[in-house]
Amino acid sequence: MATSCSRAPASLALCAATVGWATAPVFIRGFSTIYDPYTQSLLRYGSAAVFLLALSLVFYRKDLRTVFCRPRALVAIAALNVIQQCAWVNACYLGTATMAQMISKVSTVFVIAFSFFLFREERTVIRSPVYLGGTLLSFAGVALVLCKDGASLLPQFDAATWLALFVAASWAVYTVWCKHLVSDVHPVAMFTVLALYTTLGFAALSAAFGEPRTLLEASGAITVTAIVSGLVCIAMAHSAYHYAQKHLGSAFCSSFILLNPLLTNAMALYYWSDERLFPTQWVGAATLLGGTFLVVRARREVHQQAPYADVAPGA
Structure with missing residues (x-):
C-alpha cells in the first residue's frame, strides 16, 4: 500500500512514464525523413542503454551482475525486442503515430492470453466474464479505429496496421517472458542489459541494411533531439513506470497508461494533419480503451483474491 509520502512522487513518475511513452511514436515519425528505421533505433536505444547502465551501476549493481550471468535468456529476448522494435518503427513510418499507439493497446489482452500457459492466476482471469467482455470490446474498437474512410464502416488493413498488430502480439510475448525472467532481480537492471543487447542488434542491422552515415550527416540539433527522445521515451519512461x-x-x-494514445494524438496533430480521427474512429478508440480497461480490472480482481499465485509447474 502506498503511503502519503511515496504516493506523490510515484504519481509524478507515472505521469512522466505516460507522457514519455506517448511521445515515442511522435518522435519516431518525426525522424522518418532523416534516419532509416535501424539507424534511428540504434541512436535512441544506444542513448537509453548508456543512461540505464550508469543508473544500474549506482543503484542495482548486484542485480546487474546477476543478469549479465544469464546471457542466453537475455540474448533471446533481446532478439525478440529488436524484431518488434523494427516493426514498431516501420508502423510509425508507414502509418500515423496515433494509429500505431492505439492498436498497440490490444497487447493488454494478449498478455493475459499468453500468460495462461505460464502463470496460474491468469487461468482464472481468462475465464472471467469481465475479461471476455473487455476482449470483445477491444477488438471491436480496433475494427472501428481502422475505419479510415469517414464514409465507410469497413476496416482497412494496410502494412502499417499489420505491423502494429504484430507489435501488440509480440509485446505481449515480451512482457510475459520478462515477467518470468525478473522474478529475482530488479526490472531496471534487467532492462539495462536488454537495452545493451538490443543496441548491438540494431548496430548490426544498421550496418547491414541501413545508412549509419546519417548519424554523422544529421545536424547537431537533430542528433540531440534523437538522444533526448531515447532518454525520455525509453530510459526514463521504463524506470519511472517501474517505480x-x-x-x-x-x-x-496499467489503467492510467491507457491514456497515452490520447496524448499521442494531441501532440501528433500539431505536426501532421493526417493524424485527425473521424467520429467513427473516436468511437472505436473509446471502445478499445474501455475494453482494455475492463481487461485490467478483471486481472486486478483475480489478483486480489489470489495475490500469491505463482508460476505454474513445468513453466
Missing part, C-alpha cells in the same frame, strides 16, 4: 508500479500497484498503473 510507480511498486508504490501505486500494477492495476492502477
Whole structure:
C-alpha cells in the first residue's frame, strides 16, 4: 500500500512514464525523413542503454551482475525486442503515430492470453466474464479505429496496421517472458542489459541494411533531439513506470497508461494533419480503451483474491 509520502512522487513518475511513452511514436515519425528505421533505433536505444547502465551501476549493481550471468535468456529476448522494435518503427513510418499507439493497446489482452500457459492466476482471469467482455470490446474498437474512410464502416488493413498488430502480439510475448525472467532481480537492471543487447542488434542491422552515415550527416540539433527522445521515451519512461508500479500497484498503473494514445494524438496533430480521427474512429478508440480497461480490472480482481499465485509447474 502506498503511503502519503511515496504516493506523490510515484504519481509524478507515472505521469512522466505516460507522457514519455506517448511521445515515442511522435518522435519516431518525426525522424522518418532523416534516419532509416535501424539507424534511428540504434541512436535512441544506444542513448537509453548508456543512461540505464550508469543508473544500474549506482543503484542495482548486484542485480546487474546477476543478469549479465544469464546471457542466453537475455540474448533471446533481446532478439525478440529488436524484431518488434523494427516493426514498431516501420508502423510509425508507414502509418500515423496515433494509429500505431492505439492498436498497440490490444497487447493488454494478449498478455493475459499468453500468460495462461505460464502463470496460474491468469487461468482464472481468462475465464472471467469481465475479461471476455473487455476482449470483445477491444477488438471491436480496433475494427472501428481502422475505419479510415469517414464514409465507410469497413476496416482497412494496410502494412502499417499489420505491423502494429504484430507489435501488440509480440509485446505481449515480451512482457510475459520478462515477467518470468525478473522474478529475482530488479526490472531496471534487467532492462539495462536488454537495452545493451538490443543496441548491438540494431548496430548490426544498421550496418547491414541501413545508412549509419546519417548519424554523422544529421545536424547537431537533430542528433540531440534523437538522444533526448531515447532518454525520455525509453530510459526514463521504463524506470519511472517501474517505480510507480511498486508504490501505486500494477492495476492502477496499467489503467492510467491507457491514456497515452490520447496524448499521442494531441501532440501528433500539431505536426501532421493526417493524424485527425473521424467520429467513427473516436468511437472505436473509446471502445478499445474501455475494453482494455475492463481487461485490467478483471486481472486486478483475480489478483486480489489470489495475490500469491505463482508460476505454474513445468513453466
